[in-house]
Amino acid sequence: MSEEAIHPSTISGRPISISCRDGIVLGGHLWRAETNTPAGSVIINPATGVLARYYHRYAQFLARHGFDVLTFDYRGIGQSRPQSLKGVGYRWREWGEQDFDAALQLMVGYRRGGPLMVVGHSIGGFLPGLAESAAMIERMLTVGAQYAWWGDYAPRRRLGLLVKWHVAMPAITAFCGYFPGRRLGWLEDLPRNVANEWSFRRRRFELNHPRNERKDALCRMAAVKAPILAIAVSDDELGTVPAVRRALTYYTGAQHGVVLLKPADFGREAIGHFALFHDSHASGFWADTLTWLREGRNPWPASVVKPSQ
Numbered sequence: 001m002s003e004e005a006i007h008p009s010t011i012s013g014r015p016i017s018i019s020c021r022d023g024i025v026l027g028g029h030l031w032r033a034e035t036n037t038p039a040g041s042v043i044i045n046p047a048t049g050v051l052a053r054y055y056h057r058y059a060q061f062l063a064r065h066g067f068d069v070l071t072f073d074y075r076g077i078g079q080s081r082p083q084s085l086k087g088v089g090y091r092w093r094e095w096g097e098q099d100f101d102a103a104l105q106l107m108v109g110y111r112r113g114g115p116l117m118v119v120g121h122s123i124g125g126f127l128p129g130l131a132e133s134a135a136m137i138e139r140m141l142t143v144g145a146q147y148a149w150w151g152d153y154a155p156r157r158r159l160g161l162l163v164k165w166h167v168a169m170p171a172i173t174a175f176c177g178y179f180p181g182r183r184l185g186w187l188e189d190l191p192r193n194v195a196n197e198w199s200f201r202r203r204r205f206e207l208n209h210p211r212n213e214r215k216d217a218l219c220r221m222a223a224v225k226a227p228i229l230a231i232a233v234s235d236d237e238l239g240t241v242p243a244v245r246r247a248l249t250y251y252t253g254a255q256h257g258v259v260l261l262k263p264a265d266f267g268r269e270a271i272g273h274f275a276l277f278h279d280s281h282a283s284g285f286w287a288d289t290l291t292w293l294r295e296g297r298n299p300w301p302a303s304v305v306k307p308s309q
Helices: 052-064 092-110 155-176 192-199 211-222 241-248 279-295
Strands: 014-019 025-031 040-045 067-072 116-121 139-143 228-233 256-261
Touching: 014 092, 025 052, 025 092, 040 052, 040 092, 040 279, 052 067, 052 279, 067 092, 092 116, 092 192, 116 279, 139 279, 155 192, 228 241, 241 256
Parallel strands: 040 067, 040 116, 116 139, 139 228, 228 256
Antiparallel strands: 014 025, 025 067
């Protein structure tokens, strides 16, 4: 393990405000590489119900390796949360149409060189395609990226997850006026409509849009031309290979491939849906991602999932 992988960097994120077209202001952090010629600009999109600060150490790692990085919380989460979520009408789709689009536009303004890229975790790897400015993205790395259709959950856990997220969550949300995830130990609190979009997601994502908006949503997804390296993890019960593939079918204008990683690849017994962004993976997975972000080259060629698999 290298010294720089062991010792934390002194690079810190500068708090920044991100203004959306509809007037909502998001909280985020900008991490600047200590060079005048950065390798590129990276926006990190969180998973649903996960605070941006969970990705701060990865952002710091990328900045230490020459990237400018933006982290941010979606509306209703963390630094972008209003005082009360009761009655707040924020929607999941707005995280892409409004929040990510604003983050992308802001990063364009701060861009100093190199490609404009996205690292998207879970829903964070799907939301970019909903942004009007998504065609500006030049490279994407996604981890467990899917939009939570229950039929794609891992078979061994499907029934339990169906009950948890698609029966219990909407019932609790209806009672409370928002989803009190933090109190339950089920991720962060979620705005009512975000929780319900997750709970009632249909097999085809666009069917949750009003009929007159579906074509536009599909066209925005198709406008993304950036190559996408999509990572699935063998013990991820949410971001399964079928789920990741289903999400990728919407990026019809982009070249993409799926890589299936296993805990044993990193000397672990388990990884699941979240652990790859833990700093214990700095000298392994994190270091591997630099190859894709710098060169656009897959660092795991032996783990590519063939179309027939």
